[in-house]
Structure formats: C-alpha cells, structure tokens
Amino acid sequence: MNLEATLRKLSYVPVIEIDHADDALPLAEALVAGGIGCIEVTLRTAAGLPSIKAIAASNVPLMVGVGTVTRAEQVAACVDAGAKFAVSPGFTDALGAACRSASLPLLPGTVTPSEVLRALDAGFTMLKFFPASLYGGVAWLKAIYGPIPQATFCPTGGIQDADIPAYLACPNLAAFGSSAVAPRALIAEKNWSEITARATKLMAVVRSARPLHRQC
Numbered sequence: 253m254n255l256e257a258t259l260r261k262l263s264y265v266p267v268i269e270i271d272h273a274d275d276a277l278p279l280a281e282a283l284v285a286g287g288i289g290c291i292e293v294t295l296r297t298a299a300g301l302p303s304i305k306a307i308a309a310s311n312v313p314l315m316v317g318v319g320t321v322t323r324a325e326q327v328a329a330c331v332d333a334g335a336k337f338a339v340s341p342g343f344t345d346a347l348g349a350a351c352r353s354a355s356l357p358l359l360p361g362t363v364t365p366s367e368v369l370r371a372l373d374a375g376f377t378m379l380k381f382f383p384a385s386l387y388g389g390v391a392w393l394k395a396i397y398g399p400i401p402q403a404t405f406c407p408t409g410g411i412q413d414a415d416i417p418a419y420l421a422c423p424n425l426a427a428f429g430s431s432a433v434a435p436r437a438l439i440a441e442k443n444w445s446e447i448t449a450r451a452t453k454l455m456a457v458v459r460s461a462r463p464l465h466r467q468c
C-alpha cells in the first residue's frame with residue numbers, strides 16, 4: 253500500500269477520541285456510510301487501542317491509523333492492534349526509530365522549516381502539520397512548498413469547513429484531518445445518524461474541491 257497515494261485519494265481523515273470500545277464498530281459503520289475511508293483513532297483515551305483492534309478485525313472497509321503516538325514504547329501495541337499508520341503531534345528520534353523497525357508508517361508532527369527538514373532527514377516525507385490553524389494554515393503550506401516541495405502534509409487542528417477548498421488546492425497537501433465529523437460528544441451520545449450526515453456533507457465539499465480524486 254502506498255499510504256500517501258491512499259490518503260490523497262481519500263483527502264479527509266477524521267480524528268477520533270473515543271471513550272468506549274463498544275462504540276467503535278457502530279462509529280466505523282456510520283463513517284463509512286458517509287463516505288469516509290480512513291480514520292485516526294487517538295491514544296488520548298484508554299479505549300483508543302481496543303477500538304482500533306475492533307475496527308481492524310472487522311469487515312468494515314475503513315483504514316485505521318493511530319494518533320497521538322508520543323513515545324516509542326507505544327508502537328508495538330499499536331501494531332498489535334492493527335493500526336496501518338501512526339500519527340504524532342511531534343517527532344523524536346526514538347519514535348521514528350521504533351516506527352521504522354516495526355514497519356509502521358509514521359506521520360511526524362511539524363510546524364517549522366527546521367522540523368520539516370529534520371523529519372525528511374530521518375526518512376519521513378509525509379508529515380503532520382499541527383496545530384495547523386495556529387501556525388498559519390494554508391498560508392504556511394504555500395510558503396513551505398517553495399523551499400521544501402518534497403514534503404507533503406496532513407494538516408489538523410482548527411480546520412473549519414470554509415477552509416477546506418483552499419487546503420485541498422495546496423499541491424503539498426495529502427489529506428487533512430479534523431474532529432468535526434465525529435467529535436467525542438457525538439460518539440458518546442451514539443448519534444450515528446448525525447455523524448453520517450456530517451461525513452456526507454464534508455465529503456461533498458471534498459469531492460467538489462478535488463473532483464479528479466476518487467472518494468471512498
């Protein structure tokens with residue numbers, strides 16, 4: 253699997269905080285019904301890893317990555333749970349080495365040119381840009397594309413619906429993420445219909461902004 257090509261096709265990755273692993277499968281089904289093909293389940297809750305495991309072991313056609321990976325010691329459990337990729341808010345040499353030795357693709361978090369260069373030097377070319385809205389958003393992506401066009405980004409953090417077309421027009425954007433489609437409170441309420449409706453609406457915006465890309 254070429255992760256970057258897959259994420260470019262999908263264009264949007266919901267960032268999930270989940271409190272009960274029992275909610276993982278109904279959530280996954282609700283997201284798929286709304287056209288979502290990939291999610292990032294964060295380790296901010298104890299239910300994160302069991303939720304990844306439940307979705308990865310199911311027949312629901314949803315690629316699952318693990319988010320908020322901050323320590324090398326977490327990597328083995330993420331692989332065991334079935335995560336297809338890892339996302340970190342930042343980057344450490346230890347985390348990069350652990351993911352590489354586990355063959356787990358990593359999107360290290362970056363917000364400065366030096367951090368981008370350091371991640372590239374370590375062999376990572378698809379990077380998280382977080383928190384995107386606080387660090388310049390679309391203007392940052394455009395500025396960094398001039399001197400460092402070989403890096404591609406998955407921005408998250410504060411991305412609003414109105415910003416989506418401008419993000420998707422950036423050549424160095426693979427996909428973007430947000431919690432907007434499935435916020436923690438809606439998952440806790442088991443409001444699957446609202447989550448499907450939000451996904452459907454957001455993916456319609458994505459399709460009109462990136463019509464040449466297949467959407468799942």
Ligand code: 3PG
Nearest residue numbers: 267408409410430431432
């Ligand atoms: C995060 O890691 O919290 C994601 O970036 C989601 O950000 P958002 O809640 O602002 O969409």
